[in-house]
Structure formats: structure tokens, C-alpha cells
Amino acid sequence: xxxxxxxxxxxxxxxxxxxxxxxxxxxxxxxxxxxxxxxxxxxxxxxxxxxxxxxxxxxxxxxxxxxxxxxxxxxxxxxxxxxxxxxxxxxxxxxxxxxxxxxxxxxxxxxxxxxxxxxxxxxxxxxx
Amino acid sequence: xxxxxxxxxxxxxxxxxxxxxxxxxxxxxxxxxxxxxxxxxxxxxxxxxxxxxxxxxxxxxxxxxxxxxxxxxxxxxxxxxxxxxxxxxxxxxxxxxxxxxxxxxxxxxxxxxxxxxxxxxxxxxxxxxxxxxxxxxxxxxxxxx
Numbered sequence: 189x190x191x192x193x194x195x196x197x198x199x200x201x202x203x204x205x206x207x208x209x210x211x212x213x214x215x216x217x218x219x220x221x222x223x224x225x226x227x228x229x230x231x232x233x234x235x236x237x238x239x240x241x242x243x244x245x246x247x248x249x250x251x252x253x254x255x256x257x258x259x260x261x262x263x264x265x266x267x268x269x270x271x272x273x274x275x276x277x278x279x280x281x282x283x284x285x286x287x288x289x290x291x292x293x294x295x296x297x298x299x300x301x302x303x304x305x306x307x308x309x310x311x312x313x314x315x316x
Numbered sequence: 317x318x319x320x321x322x323x324x325x326x327x328x329x330x331x332x333x334x335x336x337x338x339x340x341x342x343x344x345x346x347x348x349x350x351x352x353x354x355x356x357x358x359x360x361x362x363x364x365x366x367x368x369x370x371x372x373x374x375x376x377x378x379x380x381x382x383x384x385x386x387x388x389x390x391x392x393x394x395x396x397x398x399x400x401x402x403x404x405x406x407x408x409x410x411x412x413x414x415x416x417x418x419x420x421x422x423x424x425x426x427x428x429x430x431x432x433x434x435x436x437x438x439x440x441x442x443x444x445x446x447x448x449x450x451x452x453x454x455x456x457x458x459x460x461x
Contacts, residue, residue, distance in 0.1 A: 213413035220406050226399070228414050230356075230372035230441035254370060254442065259363040266357040267372050268331070294374030294441015 209273035212248070212296075222301035223282065229272045230294035237291050239298065241284040247275045248296060281305075355415040356392070356443070358423065364455055367425055367447045374441030375399070383436045383445055390423045390445060 212227040229237065232250035240247045252270040278284060283303040290297050356373035371392055373381070384391040398416040403409050425447060433448035 213415070214411055215400055215409070215414050216411040217400060218408045218410060226414060228374045228441075230374040231370075233440050253440075254444075256361065257363060257366065257368060257446070259365070260361040260368055261363065262359065262361045264358065264360040267359050267370075293376065293438075294372075 208269065209249075209271040210267065210269050212250075212272045212274055214274065221307065222299060225276075225296075225298040225300070227272075227274065227296040227298075228294065229291075229296055231267075231270075232272065232291070232294060232296075234291045237289075237296055239287065239289045239296075241278075241287060244278045244280065244284070245275060246278050246284070246287075246298075246300075247273070248298070249273050250296070354421060355396070355419045356421065358421060360423065362426070365449055367429060367449065369423055369445040369447070371421065371443040371445070372441065373419075373438075373443050376438070376441070376443075378438040378443075381436075381438065381443060383434075383443075385425075385431050385434055385447070388425050388427060388429065388431075390425055390447070391420065392422075392443065392445075393418070393420045395419070 212229045214228075215226040217224045227248055229248075229250040231252035231254055233253055236251040236253055238247075238249040240249070250272040252267070252272075254270075278300065281302050282300050284300070286301050288299045356371040358372070359370040361368045361370075369390060373392075373394070373396075376394060376396060381392065381394040384393070395418045396416050400409065400412070401407060426449070428449045430448045430450050434445065436443060436445045438444075
């Protein structure tokens with residue numbers, strides 16, 4: 189089972205449909221000590237990205253800020269909105285207090301370490 | 317072959333479907349195909365003095381992006397290397413949605429652009445190509461005698 193599960197329950201999602209946002213594509217990799225999440229959020233500056241953790245809920249949000257020259261009318265838009273939002277449910281072995289985030293050229297990188305008690309250890313198999 | 321920039325966004329998918337259907341039935345599609353989807357996603361804006369192309373291409377080294385302009389056709393090419401480690405016994409890849417590989421996108425520009433006045437900037441993962449339009453064709457007010 190995924191240690192990070194995506195929140196797809198509409199009742200739990202705080203974003204209303206009228207407030208629809210872009211869903212950033214993500215890569216999630218788990219290793220022995222934690223989880224690394226990469227999210228593509230082009231157009232979002234470092235100070236416009238928000239990572240919120242509320243209990244076991246992880247939400248990533250970002251606001252696209254493009255400098256539009258004067259008098260420019262949009263004629264073709266494949267990115268029709270200016271906000272990104274995606275939410276995940278963290279499983280309990282992950283330590284939400286120690287999440288670190290960095291933003292580099294529109295790519296958000298999150299590192300969520302596993303809690304100390306959940307670090308890997310070898311379990312001896314008893315042979316009866 | 318290609319991945320959409322925002323996968324599993326149902327509303328965006330319906331939107332795209334509707335647009336593609338209307339492109340197919342209402343007008344003739346461009347010679348280069350439907351021209352939507354793929355990486356990077358493009359937004360285009362025009363003003364009387366310039367054409368602005370925004371390519372949403374996160375996580376690239378700006379020196380590896382090639383921007384070409386040939387006979388009114390703007391081409392963006394490059395490669396996004398796969399940044400993920402090769403999976404081994406200790407790592408597990410749970411989701412892999414981000415694009416990796418070579419990309420190429422083509423935009424047909426209006427006839428009045430000035431091929432010598434192009435500049436490209438890469439900020440926060442967005443490549444902005446700005447092409448000036450020639451003075452002569454900019455709207456002017458003509459005094460009635």
C-alpha cells in the first residue's frame with residue numbers, strides 16, 4: 189500500500205468545484221528512511237508555494253504569477269487556470285513535523301521522513 | 317506517446333475532449349495535428365506590438381532549451397532528463413506522472429512578426445518567448461480629410 193495516498197474523497201477536499209485548480213503531476217519515491225515527492229508547478233515562484241500539513245493531510249498549493257506585458261490578449265491557453273492544488277493523506281509512520289520543501293525552476297521537492305520508531309529494522313522469523 | 321501536463325484532472329480532461337471534438341467537427345485541424353497536450357504546455361498571447369509564447373517547462377537547464385524561428389514557425393526543443401533514481405530493493409516508486417524525455421513543440425506565428433526581434437527568458441520553470449511585430453502593420457489612426 190502506498191504510504192502517501194491521494195485524497196480523492198470529495199467530502200474531505202476543501203476546494204470547491206468553482207474554485208477548481210490545476211492538478212500538478214507528481215512523482216513519489218519511497219526509500220528506507222522516508223518519502224520524496226516531486227511536483228511540477230511551473231510558473232510558481234518560491235514565495236507563492238504553500239505546503240500545509242494538518243493532521244495526516246498534506247496539501248500542496250501554488251499560485252502562478254506571470255508577468256504579462258501590457259495589452260497582451262490570451263489567444264491560446266493550455267494552462268487555463270492560475271492555481272495548483274493537490275492533497276494527499278499521509279500514513280502514520282511518516283513524520284509530518286519534519287517535512288522539508290524546496291522549490292527549483294517550477295519543481296517542488298518535498299522530503300517526508302519516517303518517524304524514528306518506523307525506521308527499518310530486521311524482524312527475526314521464528315521457526316517453530 | 318505523450319502525457320498530458322495535468323493527468324487525472326477529470327474536468328480538464330472533459331474540457332480537452334470537448335475542445336478536440338469541436339476542433340475535429342467545426343474546423344479543419346492544423347497540419348501539425350490537434351496541437352494540444354504534450355510537454356511543455358503552451359499559452360500564447362498577442363498584443364498589437366508582440367506575440368508572447370509561454371511554455372510551462374519546469375525543471376530544465378535553460379542552456380539546453382533550443383528556441384528556433386524559421387519562416388514564421390517557432391520551435392521549442394529540448395530534453396528533460398529522468399531525475400528519479402533507478403528502483404532497487406530499497407526504494408519504491410509509487411507515482412510517476414511527470415514528463416521525462418525529449419520534447420518538441422511548434423507554434424505557427426502571425427505573418428507580421430520580426431524574426432530579428434525575439435527574446436527568450438526562463439523563470440520559475442516557464443520559458444517566455446517574446447517576438448516583436450513589425451511597426452508597419454501596427455494599427456494606426458488615419459485622419460479623415
